[in-house]
Amino acid sequence: MLRALLLLGGLAPALPAGPHWAYEGPHGQQHWPEGHPACGGRAQSPIDIRTQWAQPDPSLPPIRPVGQPGTPAFTLSNNGHTAVLALPPSLRLQGLPRSFAAAQLHFHWGRPGHAGGAEHLLDGHRAPAEMHVVHYDAERYTNASEAQHHAGGLAVLGVLLEVGADPHPTYDNILSHLGSIRYAGQTTAIPSFSVQDLLPPRLDLYYRYNGSLTTPPCFQSVLWTLFQQPVRISLAQLEQLQGTLYTTTAAEPEPQRLVDNFRVPQELNQRLVLSSFPRGPEGYSTGEVIAIIFGTISSCLGLFLAIHFVAKRMRARRAQDQDVVFKASSHRTHSDDGPRP
Numbered sequence: 001m002l003r004a005l006l007l008l009g010g011l012a013p014a015l016p017a018g019p020h021w022a023y024e025g026p027h028g029q030q031h032w033p034e035g036h037p038a039c040g041g042r043a044q045s046p047i048d049i050r051t052q053w054a055q056p057d058p059s060l061p062p063i064r065p066v067g068q069p070g071t072p073a074f075t076l077s078n079n080g081h082t083a084v085l086a087l088p089p090s091l092r093l094q095g096l097p098r099s100f101a102a103a104q105l106h107f108h109w110g111r112p113g114h115a116g117g118a119e120h121l122l123d124g125h126r127a128p129a130e131m132h133v134v135h136y137d138a139e140r141y142t143n144a145s146e147a148q149h150h151a152g153g154l155a156v157l158g159v160l161l162e163v164g165a166d167p168h169p170t171y172d173n174i175l176s177h178l179g180s181i182r183y184a185g186q187t188t189a190i191p192s193f194s195v196q197d198l199l200p201p202r203l204d205l206y207y208r209y210n211g212s213l214t215t216p217p218c219f220q221s222v223l224w225t226l227f228q229q230p231v232r233i234s235l236a237q238l239e240q241l242q243g244t245l246y247t248t249t250a251a252e253p254e255p256q257r258l259v260d261n262f263r264v265p266q267e268l269n270q271r272l273v274l275s276s277f278p279r280g281p282e283g284y285s286t287g288e289v290i291a292i293i294f295g296t297i298s299s300c301l302g303l304f305l306a307i308h309f310v311a312k313r314m315r316a317r318r319a320q321d322q323d324v325v326f327k328a329s330s331h332r333t334h335s336d337d338g339p340r341p
């Protein structure tokens with residue numbers, strides 16, 4: 001993904017420099033740490049978010065995109081790994097620890113006919129695709145290339161894309177131009193539009209954790225925000241994303257489709273995942289609900305049996321005591337005729 005950072009700011013050639021990498025094969029993801037040591041780190045992205053383990057933090061404010069594009073056109077490129085839309089730094093994010101400026105957005109997807117292509121998972125579920133909107137800390141750094149080397153230098157918004165009945169009109173602003181960037185290295189200008197309309201409606205519901213770029217060089221400098229709500233695009237729109245681009249240049253003799261550009265989930269290690277919202281009853285899975293009901297029934301049963309046996313034993317002892325008292329008093333009536341105190 002963020003090789004595309006090399007594009008930022010300037011209109012440098014769309015093809016990234018540096019060691020070749022891919023998702024599968026001899027340069028596939030299990031080999032990334034060989035040329036890019038950070039990819040073997042302990043705070044990598046993406047992750048599988050176990051929603052019931054996320055820690056609610058009511059102090060996390062809603063994400064607020066502000067600012068206007070201020071330009072009539074955006075640049076859309078195929079960098080051989082994804083489709084990248086360069087964004088102007090006039091688009092800013094509020095609701096984060098510092099002021100962050102937009103750099104670019106790009107996508108991760110699967111292949112036609114397959115369900116999964118997103119990078120972040122929610123309770124093991126992989127959505128069909130995911131969009132990342134990359135921002136950099138504009139208070140401390142001049143651009144994203146510089147910020148990506150520093151902890152907390154980048155803030156990425158993750159949006160899960162699911163399939164719904166209707167096409168999403170804002171996504172058409174990008175998807176309808178993919179035919180102009182079929183091959184790696186191609187670039188096209190598209191009319192600018194309201195980038196914020198690509199986000200889900202509820203910008204106050206999200207997961208937050210510290211992680212990394214999900215592609216080499218995998219720098220661990222990203223403050224992640226994954227929105228809880230997905231955005232729905234039509235099946236035809238998803239198929240445009242899955243089926244239009246090539247990872248090869250126009251000059252290469254054997255075109256390779258650009259598909260399955262997602263990284264497997266990484267170990268959480270000691271990291272905390274926060275949620276901006278309280279854990280609701282919907283936070284429990286069916287299995288947990290069954291476990292809770294079963295656990296409650298068996299402890300009630302245990303308690304009932306314990307009470308039953310204790311009561312039985314007490315009754316038995318009381319009967320025995322009464323027996324002794326009766327015998328003692330009958331003995332007393334016969335043998336102790338002296339005056340009482």
Ligand SMILES: *[C@@H]1O[C@H](CO)[C@@H](O)[C@H](O)[C@H]1NC(C)=O
Nearest residue numbers: 006008009010142143145146
């Ligand atoms: C980013 O900023 C650094 C430091 O100011 C500068 O050296 C570099 O050329 C900039 N990179 C881009 C892509 O603009």
Ligand SMILES: *[C@@H]1O[C@H](CO)[C@@H](O)[C@H](O)[C@H]1NC(C)=O
Nearest residue numbers: 151152208209210272273274
């Ligand atoms: C992320 O790291 C920063 C320090 O770089 C820390 O202040 C913050 O609490 C961390 N956030 C989470 C969600 O762990």
